Amino acid sequence: MNFKLKDIGPQLMTVIAVVLVFGFFTYNAQVNMENRGIDFGYGFLSQESSFDVQFSLIEYDGSHSYFRAYLVGLLNTILVSVIGIFFATILGVVVGIARLSPNYLINKFAAFYVEFFRNIPLLLQIFFWYFAALRALPLPQDAEAIFGVTFLTIKGLYVPAFIWQNFNIFFYSIVAAIIAIIIIRIQAKRLQETQGKQTPVLFISIGLILILPLLSFLIGGVRLSFEIPVLKQLATTSFIYEGGVSLPPELIALALSLSLYTATFIAECVRAGIQGVGKGQKEAAASIGLTPNQVLKLVVMPQALRIIIPPTTNQYLNLTKNSSLAAAIAYPDLVLVFAGTALMQTGKAIEIVSITMFTYLSLSISISILMNWYNKKIAIQEK
Amino acid sequence: MFKYLKQLTSLVAMVAVLFTFTTETMAAKKSKTLKNTQKKGFVRCGVSQGLPGFSNADAAGNWTGVDVDVCRAVAAAVLGDANKVKFTPLSAKERFTALTSGEIDILSRNTTWTLSRDADIGLTFVGVNFYDGQGFMVRKSSGITSTSQFKNGISACTNIGTTTELNMRDFFNSRGISYEPVAFEKADEVVAAYDAGRCDTYTTDKSGLAAQRTKMKNPDEHIVLPETISKEPLGPVVRQGDSVWEDIVRWSLNTMIEAEEYGITSANADSMKTSDNPQIKRLVGAEGEMGAAFGLDNEWNLRIIKQVGNYGESYKRNIADTGILPDRGPNELWTKGGILYVPPSR
Numbered sequence: 001m002n003f004k005l006k007d008i009g010p011q012l013m014t015v016i017a018v019v020l021v022f023g024f025f026t027y028n029a030q031v032n033m034e035n036r037g038i039d040f041g042y043g044f045l046s047q048e049s050s051f052d053v054q055f056s057l058i059e060y061d062g063s064h065s066y067f068r069a070y071l072v073g074l075l076n077t078i079l080v081s082v083i084g085i086f087f088a089t090i091l092g093v094v095v096g097i098a099r100l101s102p103n104y105l106i107n108k109f110a111a112f113y114v115e116f117f118r119n120i121p122l123l124l125q126i127f128f129w130y131f132a133a134l135r136a137l138p139l140p141q142d143a144e145a146i147f148g149v150t151f152l153t154i155k156g157l158y159v160p161a162f163i164w165q166n167f168n169i170f171f172y173s174i175v176a177a178i179i180a181i182i183i184i185r186i187q188a189k190r191l192q193e194t195q196g197k198q199t200p201v202l203f204i205s206i207g208l209i210l211i212l213p214l215l216s217f218l219i220g221g222v223r224l225s226f227e228i229p230v231l232k233q234l235a236t237t238s239f240i241y242e243g244g245v246s247l248p249p250e251l252i253a254l255a256l257s258l259s260l261y262t263a264t265f266i267a268e269c270v271r272a273g274i275q276g277v278g279k280g281q282k283e284a285a286a287s288i289g290l291t292p293n294q295v296l297k298l299v300v301m302p303q304a305l306r307i308i309i310p311p312t313t314n315q316y317l318n319l320t321k322n323s324s325l326a327a328a329i330a331y332p333d334l335v336l337v338f339a340g341t342a343l344m345q346t347g348k349a350i351e352i353v354s355i356t357m358f359t360y361l362s363l364s365i366s367i368s369i370l371m372n373w374y375n376k377k378i379a380i381q382e383k
Numbered sequence: 384m385f386k387y388l389k390q391l392t393s394l395v396a397m398v399a400v401l402f403t404f405t406t407e408t409m410a411a412k413k414s415k416t417l418k419n420t421q422k423k424g425f426v427r428c429g430v431s432q433g434l435p436g437f438s439n440a441d442a443a444g445n446w447t448g449v450d451v452d453v454c455r456a457v458a459a460a461v462l463g464d465a466n467k468v469k470f471t472p473l474s475a476k477e478r479f480t481a482l483t484s485g486e487i488d489i490l491s492r493n494t495t496w497t498l499s500r501d502a503d504i505g506l507t508f509v510g511v512n513f514y515d516g517q518g519f520m521v522r523k524s525s526g527i528t529s530t531s532q533f534k535n536g537i538s539a540c541t542n543i544g545t546t547t548e549l550n551m552r553d554f555f556n557s558r559g560i561s562y563e564p565v566a567f568e569k570a571d572e573v574v575a576a577y578d579a580g581r582c583d584t585y586t587t588d589k590s591g592l593a594a595q596r597t598k599m600k601n602p603d604e605h606i607v608l609p610e611t612i613s614k615e616p617l618g619p620v621v622r623q624g625d626s627v628w629e630d631i632v633r634w635s636l637n638t639m640i641e642a643e644e645y646g647i648t649s650a651n652a653d654s655m656k657t658s659d660n661p662q663i664k665r666l667v668g669a670e671g672e673m674g675a676a677f678g679l680d681n682e683w684n685l686r687i688i689k690q691v692g693n694y695g696e697s698y699k700r701n702i703a704d705t706g707i708l709p710d711r712g713p714n715e716l717w718t719k720g721g722i723l724y725v726p727p728s729r
């Protein structure tokens with residue numbers, strides 16, 4: 001044991017300095033809060049919130065607790081992030097591949113889209129889509145029906161609600177189809193590896209997922225009916241739709257702008273990934289007689305994904321954090337509901353801001369763990 | 384387990400940060416705020432992000448309004464110049480944190496005085512400079528003339544972080560009407576969304592409705608309904624724990640109101656020094672020692688009246704002449720049928 005002071009000295013001093021700084025700030029905050037008669041504590045979470053929220057995935061009104069309001073905000077944040085990530089990924093992959101297209105028009109159009117949307121600040125885009133939508137969309141009484149049952153209006157998108165009979169049987173049929181598909185895939189892979197036979201897995205899968213639920217309708221007694229939104233007059237010139245499901249324009253505008261913005265970055269990740277696969281790989285694959293589709297699916301994509309996934313994870317994290325800009329357009333996310341209204345009504349700034357930060361951190365870490373797991377799964381496995 | 388060590392460390396660091404929020408330096412001595420203000424040479428005042436009549440900046444960045452005048456009065460009293468004010472525009476959400484953290488020293492931002500705000504969060508309300516109440520605005524074309532015509536499913540635009548959200552719930556709940564609250568962080572977005580037709584009604588304090596109405600594309604298309612659903616006494620707020628500063632702000636406001644009561648205006652204040660009425664003489668620093676208790680000179684109140692004017696002048700200049708609320712209603716002096724009544728300066 002011969003620790004040299006000059007080796008551990010700097011580290012030790014850094015640790016001491018960090019501890020001292022944190023200690024000083026903590027002490028300072030305590031003294032200041034005491035002087036001003038501010039209590040510290042999380043007891044308020046169980047108190048009645050007494051404010052309502054526009055849009056909630058769980059049952060909530062002002063008679064519920066602040067904790068419930070927190071959950072409402074959290075679920076809304078997760079909802080818009082999931083929708084955003086879903087559409088951003090699809091759009092990003094399509095645009096990323098389009099940027100490599102030999103077709104001049106497609107290629108340039110994709111490039112223009114990427115350059116345009118990633119260089120305008122996101123907040124501006126959110127405002128643009130929200131207020132542009134508010135100006136462009138018709139009032140409920142003027143709305144044209146889409147397929148006769150769906151209405152896109154300034155007050156939101158009204159779609160028919162599903163009313164199920166024996167929903168559980170329908171649900172089980174889906175689960176059964178999914179399990180069957182997984183088994184068939186495993187079998188097909190084994191067949192490919194041992195005997196070199198190829199099975200049309202895709203067609204069988206599609207068939208299963210269509211036929212089993214269909215059977216549940218025909219012989220399982222499952223019935224589905226729709227509740228179609230109906231126009232209702234509130235006053236001479238104010239109308240709403242009743243019945244069905246309504247999506248607020250705030251959610252639509254936010255999900256749209258988040259997807260359009262993040263898709264540009266994902267598109268660049270995809271392009272970089274595909275271009276990162278050596279040209280020789282494609283040529284070699286083609287030379288052994290693989291079709292262009294097989295080249296993409298079996299040779300290029302598995303290698304490209306390794307390059308694509310890590311930076312795309314960052315984009316997913318960004319999208320989730322950017323969703324906090326929702327407060328600007330009244331989408332009741334975590335920041336608006338909890339770090340906004342609840343903070344104001346209780347005055348518990350430190351507690352609420354800390355919970356909110358902790359929540360975003362946990363969300364980000366969950367996404368990152370999930371993506372790391374996926375990345376590890378698709379990484380080259382040396383045999 | 385060690386796979387996620389990096390994430391784990393950031394989690395731990397985060398937890399450490401939670402307990403380290405700082406505000407400003409310790410040990411508040413006797414009116415540290417006054418001392419700091421005089422040292423800095425300006426009053427740090429939190430105002431709204433633009434509410435005509437109360438606190439609004441013109442294109443050149445000059446702030447005007449009755450809330451602004453409270454801060455100007457304090458600057459005139461403490462620093463001798465009503466222009467020595469640094470205004471910080473704050474959203475409803477930010478305002479109390481800005482005050483308790485010491486970023487500003489007076490919050491004069493159409494803020495409702497309530498028990499929980501006064502008692503809970505380290506603030507002290509010093510008085511009322513505008514008696515208000517919450518109301519509703521609707522489009523004239525809707526044919527609605529009273530809140531009794533509201534029906535299930537009505538959507539209401541408003542701000543977050545205000546008493547408005549709570550009153551609205553009480554109002555609709557007590558009438559058994561289901562409603563859709565659409566709450567924005569900034570007033571400008573509320574107005575824009577309501578104006579575009581997103582909501583059937585816009586609800587906030589009636590003074591705010593009257594002021595925001597002037598910002599609409601076509602103000603004549605909108606009316607404010609007659610019902611008032613809440614009491615909203617608006618007034619300046621200071622941090623808890625500096626009672627001298629609290630008194631200075633309170634009596635600066637009181638001086639403006641009492642000056643109107645005794646007919647002292649910015650124009651005649653100097654000549655009032657030779658008045659026969661000792662109460663008037665005290666209000667213009669010609670009798671008694673009215674400033675010593677605050678650590679100020681004797682003409683602090685004279686400066687307020689000369690530089691800012693009395694409450695009536697301020698109201699006329701900012702709210703009446705701009706067409707926002709020509710009728711003073713409850714904000715008239717108690718001697719003229721209103722409820723403005725302040726303790727005497729003596």
